[in-house]
Amino acid sequence: MLELRHFRYFIAVAEELHFGRAAERLCMTQPPLSMQIRQLEEDVGVPLFVRGHRPIKLTAAGEVLLEHARTVLSQADSALQKARLTARGEAGHLTIAVTSASVLGLLPQLIAAFKRRYPAVELNVREMVSRDQLAALGQSDINIGLIRPPADHPAIDVQTIHVEPIVVAIPANHRLAERDSIPVSAMNQAPFISFDSRTATYFNRLAHDLLTTHGVRPDVVQSATQLHTVVALVSAGLGLALVPQAASRIQFEDVVLRPLDMDPPPLAELCVAWNTQDKNPAVGTFLELIREEWSPTGPSSSPAE
The missing domain is CATH 3.40.190.10 (Periplasmic binding protein-like II)
Structure with missing residues (x-):
């Protein structure tokens, strides 16, 4: 069964054109590496290397596979890195709803600071009044709201910023x-x-x-x-x-x-609001930035917009 490690082995041999040097590069001995390359050739169904003289050479099929193997590994590495960043809230998607007044005031600073720190998080900014934001947060249609207090919803927390x-x-x-x-x-x-x-x-x-x-x-x-x-x-x-x-x-x-x-x-108060049941890790990183840069300045006690 073809696995990503077979591509890693193949690329090392294809670039070194020498089984011994490729094995050293991979921190393994030569016999297991040779077996893995033989297994890969069986899976592909054609020879990938011309053996019998030094240095070894790639066959035409090997040259084609090398190009695609590099692409596959690059995409796999990128996917793994993106997954790790997303799990830490440093990549992914975040939908933020704002009021018109917040667009004029705090929002530009907030968005700029977040993008500088977490450029891999794709932001989607939507404009809506606070009442509609609370409904959207309750239905998980948005992740973050910039609202006017209060937030009369059992699953929604707010912080004055x-x-x-x-x-x-x-x-x-x-x-x-x-x-x-x-x-x-x-x-x-x-x-x-x-x-x-x-x-x-x-x-x-x-x-x-x-x-x-x-x-x-x-x-x-x-x-x-x-x-x-x-x-x-x-x-x-x-x-x-x-x-x-x-x-x-x-x-x-x-x-x-x-x-x-x-x-x-x-x-007039402006609050950040979020659904405590939201599992999007980027919500946590956004709130972390808020708490570092914009500490609460007063109680959230005014009627909602």
Whole structure:
């Protein structure tokens, strides 16, 4: 029965063109090597070497087999190495889901750091809101989620990896744009762009709780799911909005961002989430990188997006 070791023996003899030197190279004695080559020729059904003079020579069939044997061994070695790396979480596939705000903030640094350390892991990045991420994690459709807390699922764990202040997005020609900071009361009865209560629950609830606590009731004129859409509506002059600091990376000339006149300011959390039943080893290496580079900064206690 043909085995990979027969190809290793054959290649050594074919390259050395001498049974004695090939045996030394393989750390074995010559008689067993000669027997293995004879067995290989029987399996193939044709002579692979021209014997009877020194040095021995490859037959035409031997030359063809040498080319293919090298390819087979190279592929086998590559497969074994890939299997070992995959078992250690250093190769394979990893599907990561992200929110639109995380794309603007932490995600570029995180992906770049992971690819530098584990270039053999193929990443598939998908964009979806936190609610859909939790469902996908529960069904093992994705491996990692970058979500807004909490994660109300018994099999899903979360870790806070980033916090950022909530700021006010203001049309550039608005009177409030001239201020260095904005009191919450300034938004009372002002035209306001909110995050959608069904598809962007986290930011909707965060703004609602902040405004309600201060007795402020803005005039909600429009709602949207994605951060860039909210900022675009502010740029169009439709109203104010409460957005995470990551909005500063969205290039709209007619929008200014101002901090709230609060100390401390309200904060938005971003968490990494994973299914504890996920058997993909790359999940572990991703979480290891997270824990080394981005330590938890606070409790995951805010409502989910």
